Amino acid sequence: MVARRALLVSLAVLSPLFLGMTACGRKPAASAGDTLTVAATAIPHAEVLEFIRPKLAAEGLKIEVKVFNDYVQPNTQVAEKRMDVSYFETLPYLETYNTDKGTNLVPVIGVHIEPIGAYSHRHKTIADLPQGATVAIPNDASTEDRALRLLARGNVIALDTSKKSLSLKDISGNPKGLKFKELEGATLPRTLDQVDLAVINTNYALDAKLDPSKDALLIEDKNSPYVNYLVARPDNKDDPRVQKLAKALTSPEVKAFMERKYHGAVVPAF
Structure with a gap:
C-alpha cells in the first residue's frame, strides 16, 4: 500500500512536467500578441491575404484584414497606429501620400504589379x-x-x-x-x-x-515600374510578424496563385 501511494504521488508530480514537454513539441496557437492587422483594398490584395491566411495561422500568426474602397484611409489607419500595415499601393503613391500628409510610412517589400x-x-x-x-x-x-x-x-x-x-x-x-x-x-x-x-x-x-x-x-506591359508594396511604419517595419507576412506574400505559393487566378492582370514582382 505504501509503495502504491508513493507511485501515485510521483505520477502527480511528474504529470505537469510531461504535459509541459508535450506542449513544447507543438506549435502554439496564435495569441493576441501574434495578431497582425492589415489594411487592404479588396481585389487582389485582400484575396491574396485570404489565400495565405491558413499558412500564417499554421506558423502561429493570425492576420486580421480590413478592406477599404479608397486609397487614403488604409495609410491613415496605419499612420495613426490603428492598423499595423497596409497592402495596396505603389511607391510613387506612397511618396506622394507621405509628402501631402506629413507622414513617414515606409515600404517593406514589393509584391506585385497591376498594369493600369x-x-x-x-x-x-x-x-x-x-x-x-x-x-x-x-x-x-x-x-x-x-x-x-x-x-x-x-x-x-x-x-x-x-x-x-x-x-x-x-x-x-x-x-x-x-x-x-x-x-x-x-x-x-x-x-x-x-x-x-x-x-x-x-x-x-x-x-x-x-x-x-x-x-x-x-x-501597361509587364515591365511597369508600379509595384504594389506592403507598407509599415518605421517603428514596426522590422517586427517579426511584419517580416513573416512579407515572406509569405513573396512565396512561390503566392506567385502560383496570382498566375493561376488573375491570368496576367496581376503580375508577381518577385
Whole structure:
C-alpha cells in the first residue's frame, strides 16, 4: 500500500512536467500578441491575404484584414497606429501620400504589379475615339501621372516629360481635343456608360468584373515600374510578424496563385 501511494504521488508530480514537454513539441496557437492587422483594398490584395491566411495561422500568426474602397484611409489607419500595415499601393503613391500628409510610412517589400488600363463601353479601339471625346482619369497625383503616360504611349496625347510627375497641364499635344475628367479611382468603373474612355486601376477593374487582358483598349506591359508594396511604419517595419507576412506574400505559393487566378492582370514582382 505504501509503495502504491508513493507511485501515485510521483505520477502527480511528474504529470505537469510531461504535459509541459508535450506542449513544447507543438506549435502554439496564435495569441493576441501574434495578431497582425492589415489594411487592404479588396481585389487582389485582400484575396491574396485570404489565400495565405491558413499558412500564417499554421506558423502561429493570425492576420486580421480590413478592406477599404479608397486609397487614403488604409495609410491613415496605419499612420495613426490603428492598423499595423497596409497592402495596396505603389511607391510613387506612397511618396506622394507621405509628402501631402506629413507622414513617414515606409515600404517593406514589393509584391506585385497591376498594369493600369484604359476601358470603354462605347468604342472597340483607341482609334475609334471621336473628336472631343471625354476621358476619365484618376484624380490622385501619382495615378494621374501614370494614366497620362499610358495615353501618351497609345499616341492619344503628347506629353512634356521634363517633369518627374505629370498632370493635365503637361499635355503638349491633344489632336482629338479630348476633354478630361479627374475622378476618384474607385468611381471610375461606374463612369463607363457616361464617358468615352476611363483609365482604371486594375484592382478596381477586377472588382467591376472587367478583364484587363481582354477588355482594356490600352494597358501597361509587364515591365511597369508600379509595384504594389506592403507598407509599415518605421517603428514596426522590422517586427517579426511584419517580416513573416512579407515572406509569405513573396512565396512561390503566392506567385502560383496570382498566375493561376488573375491570368496576367496581376503580375508577381518577385
